[in-house]
Amino acid sequence: MxxxxxxxxxxxxxxxxxxxxxxxxxxxxxxxxxxxxxxxxxxxxxxxxxxxxxxxxxxxxxxxxxxxxxxxxxxxxxxxxxxxxxxxxxxxxxxxxxxxxxxxxxxxxxxxxxxxEKKYLPAIDEAMDVDRREALAAELDRLDQRIAVRRKHRRGTP
Incomplete structure (x- = not known):
């Protein structure tokens, strides 16, 4: 069977x-x-x-x-x-x-x-926000590195 x-x-x-x-x-x-x-x-x-x-x-x-x-x-x-x-x-x-x-x-x-379709717009907006947040995080990392380098130079640390 x-x-x-x-x-x-x-x-x-x-x-x-x-x-x-x-x-x-x-x-x-x-x-x-x-x-x-x-x-x-x-x-x-x-x-x-x-x-x-x-x-x-x-x-x-x-x-x-x-x-x-x-x-x-x-x-x-x-x-x-x-x-x-x-x-x-x-x-x-x-x-x-x-x-x-x-x-x-x-x-x-x-x-x-x-x-x-309009129903996908919120997901697209969210993806754009995530992209923007990642770009801002990368920019903040670059700024942190520049600040760290300047502080080292100011303190005389090589």
Whole structure:
């Protein structure tokens, strides 16, 4: 008789921490130009969102209060349509309609920034405080050394 394994206990070795920063796979958005990279990202976001382009266009229209059609989304997602680069307002509408924050990360990365959820801000603030405290402690150590050297010289101790 075969013994069944315990299916109620979590396997700690299979656990992976949640992603803090969501980004596109490099191969999915690799392109020769920024314009082409944005087009690829738009195409991937549209494909991955689980909605058809008509639905996304309607959600963008509702959110922005201006008409956005499927044909416009097709143009934004096409690398060949260099004359149709998505503007920032419609980009925000696309993020809203698809729920894909990887689009925001694509904009932040070239500037050395990351898009993170607000819930992580306290941990980031704490890490920054720890870094600052360590820098201050190192500065205090340097000051203590300078003071000790000056005191030795003042007392005539080599």
């Amino acid at each position: 075969r013994i069944r394994g315990d299916d109620r206990t979590l396997d700690l070795l299979n656990w992976e921490p949640p992603k803090v920063v969501h980004r596109f796979e490099v191969d999915h958005v690799r392109a020769a130009t920024l314009r082409a990279q944005i087009s690829k990202a738009v195409a991937v976001a549209l494909k991955d969102c689980g909605k058809n382009r008509d639905e996304v266009a309607q959600e963008m229209t509702d959110y922005l209060g201006e008409t956005t059609g499927k044909n416009m989304l097709d143009a934004y997602a096409s690398e060949a349509r260099e004359d149709h680069v998505i503007n920032v307002v419609r980009f925000m509408g696309l993020v809203h309609a698809t729920g894909d924050i990887r689009l925001l990360q694509l904009l932040a990365e070239p500037f050395g920034l990351a898009v993170v």
